[in-house]
Amino acid sequence: MLSPDGMIAGSKVIGTSGRADTVIRSAVANARSPQDLATRLISQSPEGGFGVVHADNPRSLATVLSLKAEWTSPHGVVMTGKTVPFSIPVGIDFLPYQTFRQYLSASGERRYPIIVGSGVNTWTYDIGLPDGYSLDSVPPASKVENSAGLYTATYEASEDRMRVSRRLTINKDIYEPDEYPALQALLYALIDDARSSAFVTRR
Structure with missing residues (x-):
């Protein structure tokens, strides 16, 4: 959601399979905290911001890995002028x-x-x-x-x-x-x- 002040508030459901599942499980399981993982991921995006990643027991291979990410990007879009251009926000993305x-x-x-x-x-x-x-x-x-x-x-x-x-x-x-x-x-x-x-x- 885009706010009048340019704030982006986002949430994302992330699903994985195959080789990507192994890589993402490892990243989530070995992160210092959900906030630290989210911060590192969203810092790579053009808009930046702050967030958290939620996951149900990424170390359990018996369950399908499902992630939910939430974040905010203050000043994610520069709302200057009557017409405002913006790229699709990347948000938290592996x-x-x-x-x-x-x-x-x-x-x-x-x-x-x-x-x-x-x-x-x-x-x-x-x-x-x-x-x-x-x-x-x-x-x-x-x-x-x-x-x-x-x-x-x-x-x-x-x-x-x-x-x-x-x-x-x-x-x-x-x-x-x-x-x-x-x-x-x-x-x-x-x-x-x-x-x-x-x-x-x-x-």
Whole structure:
């Protein structure tokens, strides 16, 4: 939820499976505290903030790991002027879009294979606007499909609410140098979409 002063108050349910489950279980189980884990995660987001992560016994492999995160981001959006641009808040996320930059090459080429890790990642955001503001425009839907995988993003908007759905499918664990251009295009599709802006207008 976005407030008139730019505060973002968010909550998120996080589900895991496969290899990601192992990584996230370890992060939660070994954190000094739920607040410390949340602080470290949200500090990586553009908006920053404070929060907490709740989990039911992450050390028990007999149960499905389910996490709930809650946070606030003071001054998460700069509410200056009548029309305000803002990117979709990242919030507390174990796999934010910035993570995928580590697989990109400055030259646009690779000489050796790169290990990325196959998988399907989904992000869904429901964003409410403050009283007195209306949604002016949202980014266009996106779809990039190639030999490396598939990225899609959709935006459903009403006057005071927006739903964003993103899905990234990475087909393989390892990409050879001649396969890198397709991987690069796929990852930039996610990064560019995540950095695009919606606009709200003060009525």
